[in-house]
Amino acid sequence: MGEHNRTDTRIDALLARLNGLVGADADALRTEIEWLIGRYRRLDRNLNKISRMSDRLQAEIMQLNDKLRDASITDPLTGLMNRRGAHDALQIETKAAQASQSPGFFLILIDIDFFKVVNDTHGHDVGDEVLVNFSARLTSAMRETDLIARWGGEEFLILLRETNLADAMSLLEGFHENLRSRPVKTAIGPLTVTASSGLCQYHPRDDGYDGTVYRADQALYVAKESGRDQWLLAEDPPQD
């Protein structure tokens, strides 16, 4: 703004001097300089306008970027975080656990039992309904601080922060009990759905969160193999 005022002052002084001149040359010079001044003012105005428009475009691009980022970590069917988002969150949580030497987060891998049968018997639309309702049930069962993601197909990952083993176990048991006793609503009527899960706490001996996920997956596998509709606590990582 200071620059602008200084230029204006000089333009005014120049015009005053030009007005003092007389003769045909002076008139021609005045016309030419007034044209240049008009041109300068127009360019100055255009520059301001372009800056404004450019800022607006940039703001829109940033907003779009945010939307894309959200979309890239969201599962479109259930609205939960997707596997990519879960990886990001797990990475952050693992780093925090490593830095603080605190006991670390808990992780649940939970898989809907006989989901293929639901799809094959009632069709994929009903299968999708089950996935959506199951996600909603998980969301309402977990705490605000827990992070729920669709890990793939009919498998979900839950990250429990700031909890202890007893609370994590009771939360998970409560969910299984609730699922078992209250059928899931679908277009073809209520369907009783059960799930199997593995519960695991991050351990410093885990090789990053991959190790924690692996142990939760092992527990889930055993829960499936030994009858389903149950949860199992994962084993500690082997001693070095």
Added chain:
Amino acid sequence: MVEHIKIVGTRSSPTVECNPETLVLHLAGDSYPENTFDFYKPITAWLEAVLDQDEDARVVTLNVELAYLNTGSIKSMMDMLDRLDEAHEDGRAVKVIWLCDSENERIIELAEELLEDVSLPYQIITD
């Protein structure tokens, strides 16, 4: 004789036709080419050449159907509008028609803002 320019549009650059028979400069599509100034250089040069033909009494028309302009394209558009406006003040017959998609509020706003300072005849048509 001023040349006839035809540029086929891409995802990021507009379809262009500069017709010396009708004196219509038509731009359509999205405009965010990699090097905006190089892209618009022959177009602004064409306009300059047409407006330099002082004896031509026919109307020079800038016909815009752009849906998106990056900053460089906005600058080129401003330069063209300034040049047309100057020609208008000198007594040349010029006009600008900007066709906007009524759903694209951003482009309507941009067209209005670009044309608010000019004295030449213009129309912003929304459909």
